[in-house]
Amino acid sequence: MLRHAVCLFALPGCLALAPVAFAQCLDGNAGAIQVKGVVKTVKYQPDDGGKAEDCRLLVLDDQTCVRSDILGGKRLLREVQLLPGTATSPLPSSGRFVVSGTLAASPCRDVAIEVSSASSFAADPPAATAAPMGGKHVPPPPPPGSRRSVRLGYGGPDKVITKMDTWNSPVRKALQDVGLTPTRVEFYREGSYPVLFVKEDPANIPLLRLQQNDPEAADQKAKVILKANGNAPFELVTDGDRFRYDGNRSSFGRGFEVVFEE
Numbered sequence: 001m002l003r004h005a006v007c008l009f010a011l012p013g014c015l016a017l018a019p020v021a022f023a024q025c026l027d028g029n030a031g032a033i034q035v036k037g038v039v040k041t042v043k044y045q046p047d048d049g050g051k052a053e054d055c056r057l058l059v060l061d062d063q064t065c066v067r068s069d070i071l072g073g074k075r076l077l078r079e080v081q082l083l084p085g086t087a088t089s090p091l092p093s094s095g096r097f098v099v100s101g102t103l104a105a106s107p108c109r110d111v112a113i114e115v116s117s118a119s120s121f122a123a124d125p126p127a128a129t130a131a132p133m134g135g136k137h138v139p140p141p142p143p144p145g146s147r148r149s150v151r152l153g154y155g156g157p158d159k160v161i162t163k164m165d166t167w168n169s170p171v172r173k174a175l176q177d178v179g180l181t182p183t184r185v186e187f188y189r190e191g192s193y194p195v196l197f198v199k200e201d202p203a204n205i206p207l208l209r210l211q212q213n214d215p216e217a218a219d220q221k222a223k224v225i226l227k228a229n230g231n232a233p234f235e236l237v238t239d240g241d242r243f244r245y246d247g248n249r250s251s252f253g254r255g256f257e258v259v260f261e262e
Contacts, residue, residue: 028068028103032116035080036098037061042156044108049163055108056082056091057156058099068103070111079156081106085114092118108160157186157195171196174228178221179204180236195235196225208241211255218255223247 026033037060043052063076082091085101097118106112161167162184175182175198184197200206211218222245225234233246236256243256 025065025067025074028066028070028111032100032102033066033113034098034100035060035064035113036096038096039082039092039094040156041093042108042158044157044160045162046107047162049166052159053108055156056093057109058082058097058113059155066103066111068111070103070105075110077110079109081109081112082118083112083114086116087118089118091115092120095120154188154193154195157188158191159187161185170228171225171234174225178224180207193233193235194229195237197237200238207236207238207243207256208258211243211258215255222256 026035035058037058040057040059042055042057044055045052057079058081059079060077063078065074065076067074082099083104083106084091087101097120099113099115100117101113101115104112104114164172164182167182167185171194172182175196179201180196180198181201182196182198186195186197187193188195205213207218207221210221222243225236226232226245226247231247233244235245236243242259244259245256
């Protein structure tokens with residue numbers, strides 16, 4: 001899959017949107033599944049606002065289609081949480097593993113695996129996926145899926161905030177000033193790059209339409225958030241779209257760089 005800037009039909013060189021095609025899916029409803037990848041641990045903030053907790057993850061070698069009632073149907077996964085299951089040995093903390101187990105609800109990812117077995121194996125690690133953000137430098141594509149999920153293609157977040165009344169940041173007020181209500185914040189690149197999940201005010205022009213029809217007005221909104229963020233790049237995620245901003249020219253000339261998965 002490739003990621004491209006969203007463009008208008010009137011613009012030259014536009015790429016057509018393509019629906020997501022699911023490969024053959026593992027059936028998580030039928031019992032245990034087996035996946036492989038790299039184990040890592042990230043911090044996440046519980047919804048009750050308590051102390052940040054560890055989330056043990058398996059970053060899958062390949063995007064993997066999984067069908068499960070827990071996921072609400074089919075979903076392409078890039079990461080799963082690892083939870084203790086029937087395995088007698090402790091959960092792995094690092095390295096490359098083949099993991100088997102049944103699916104379960106996860107507090108920090110779309111789904112978890114209750115581990116019944118975990119076998120380490122040696123292989124070349126995946127190529128680094130970090131890429132400069134903002135402007136024309138686009139990071140590798142994330143798996144499609146729920147827009148509330150953290151499948152952004154940047155690896156696991158360094159920090160996640162889900163309880164907005166505990167997030168005392170000028171960015172929160174800036175978002176509200178431009179008609180956006182933050183619902184979740186994820187930080188990447190050692191905490192320097194915030195991804196802001198927001199709800200749009202239905203009384204306002206949707207951000208995508210504003211960006212397409214009036215880039216100057218969208219740019220003014222973006223600048224309010226940029227200033228509150230210490231003039232550092234950021235990203236917005238709405239119910240249907242993603243918007244990056246770093247103050248530089250976008251494919252629209254001004255305003256946000258709008259991205260989608262195809």
